[in-house]
Amino acid sequence: MTTSTQTALSEFVGATAEEFGIPGVAVAVWVDGREVYACHGVTSVENPLPVDRDTLFQVGSVTKTHTATALMRLVEEERVELDAPVRRYVPELGLADERAAAEITVLNLLNHTAGLAWNLIVDTGEGDDALARFVAMLPGLEQIAPPGTRASYSQGAFNLAGRILENVTGLTYEQAVASLVFEPAGLEHSFFAPSDVMTRRFCVSHNPGEDGALAVARPWALRRYNNPGGGLASSVADLLRWARFHLGDGRAESGERVLSAEALQRMKEPTVELRGSTLGDAFGISWFLRDVDGVRTVGHGGSGNGQFAELLTVPERDFAVVALSNAGPDAGLQFNRAVVRWALETFLGVVDRDPEPLPYDHERALEVVGSYDIDAMTLTIATDGAELTIGAAIKPEIRAASDTELPRTTSRPPWACCPATTTATSSPPAA
Structure with missing residues (x-):
């Protein structure tokens, strides 16, 4: 990576963060076999610390890729089958639609074809039984389509997937993901518990107040039962390491075999078509798949209360970009999109064009x-x-x-x- 490339990225990231008025951002790119980082701004407008490559951000739904990968490890160990009914592993599962409860498969959860509505908003506490209590409340979650008939994005489905991890491993969800994913993949700056996050440098969230000025958004985290679908805090360096792992052959940087190359590839293959979506053309196993300017991209975004994350890879070009920002409601999203588009065009010559509008009729x-x-x-x-x-x-x-x-x-x-x-x-x- 040349100095001019590093300078160009840093200048673009800084200028774009200032344009959208975002307190703190972190960007990482993997290109030509090298890493390049650009961090700008501060962790908080109230207690500012400089953002660096190890600063923790809430990554929201990017967490789903970690949950799915942990389950794929169990699939390879023949402890879970993707086509098996969820009830094999979560026998306590009940839904308003009994037939659906019996038919939903593990894969249906991981590619959003379970037919479940987006989620329940409940309070199940912060104890180790948070997911178990959430599952007990699932009869209150609407069934919006028969299992396997169409894709419908569901946080609740991934929270249920987290319960599979708990029942099969005998660990809490957080312990299972740490054991199956974080530790073997070398993710040393990825955490769920606020007590782990608060002892390290981390970003708080920001939203505009009534006067339009950015203020710290509270509360900082979602409730624990949402961890499988969106509760992770991670750094831009860890997310780039995560992207590189998914671009690789299933081995961590240490050389340890985590998954087979075939399993990683399977996660990136289409399982269900998406129609009329700006986010992708299909779902793989947790990943959004989208063709951009003739190349296939594989990625996932995430949002929290005043924080946004974007992770995008281009497997055929061994390329990845990660963008993190700590301001909402839309500024962080716009910043991340601008960075991803700039990186694709600058480093790969791939142009992500907006669709041409039809004339008004x-x-x-x-x-x-x-x-x-x-x-x-x-x-x-x-x-x-x-x-x-x-x-x-x-x-x-x-x-x-x-x-x-x-x-x-x-x-x-x-x-x-x-x-x-x-x-x-x-x-x-x-x-």
């Missing part, structure tokens, strides 16, 4: 105007006769049930790995 626009309910939000499409707008609002009952977890200023729930634009313009969808 009023009659076609009227066909889609209306309100649409999804699990946690109501989407409202409207027209003023010249353009379409889409608004996304968190449902009142969801917000009321999660006041301690949802910042008032956010346009998406903290568990979401995907953006929900509050106001955007578009043309009618293509026929």
Whole structure:
């Protein structure tokens, strides 16, 4: 990696962080067999410390890739079968739909085809029984589709996957992932417990207050039952190491065999198509798969209450980029996207273009105007006769049930790995 390349990355990261008004960011790139880092800003506007490559950020739903990889280790050890019903490993599983409870497979959880709604907002405590208590409440989670029929992103499904890890290993979820993934893969700056995080340098979250100025967002972490789907705190260096592991042959940097190359490849192969999604064309096993400018990308994003993470790899080019930021509700997301796009174009010549909008057609626009309910939000499409707008609002009952977890200023729930634009313009969808 040349000095000019390092300088270009540092300058872009610094300027872009300033443009979006983000207190602290960390970026890492793996290209041409070398690592390059760029960190900018501070951990907190109240108690500022410089962000460095080992500073911990909340990585949100990127955690799902760690959960899935831990389960793939058990698959290779023949302790779990992907096509087996979840009840083989979680016999206590109950759902409102008994047939679905009996049919959902491990793979259905890991590629979001279980047909489960996004999640439950409950309080199961911070004890070692948090996931067990969550599973006991799953009869209250809506079944929105028969198992295996379509992809529907579900935090609850991954929390249930975490319970499989507990029952099969006899450990807590956090202990199981540390034993199966963190330790063998050499991830020394990845933690779940706030008590582990607080003894190291870490970023707090920020959201704009009523006056528009950024303020520290509280609380800092999600509840423990959400750890399998989004509870990890990690550093940009650890996430780049994680990306490199998934680009490799299943061995850690130490040479220790963690997974077979075949298992890693299987995780990156399409298992279900995604339709009408800006996040990808298909799901692998936990990974979003998306073709960009003629190359296949494999990645996952994550968001928390005022923090965002993005991890993207291009396996055929042995390339990875990681971007972390500590400001919401949208600034961090926009920063991460800008960094990923810049890195793809700068280092690979791959251009991630926005789709070309169709000309406005009023009659076609009227066909889609209306309100649409999804699990946690109501989407409202409207027209003023010249353009379409889409608004996304968190449902009142969801917000009321999660006041301690949802910042008032956010346009998406903290568990979401995907953006929900509050106001955007578009043309009618293509026929």
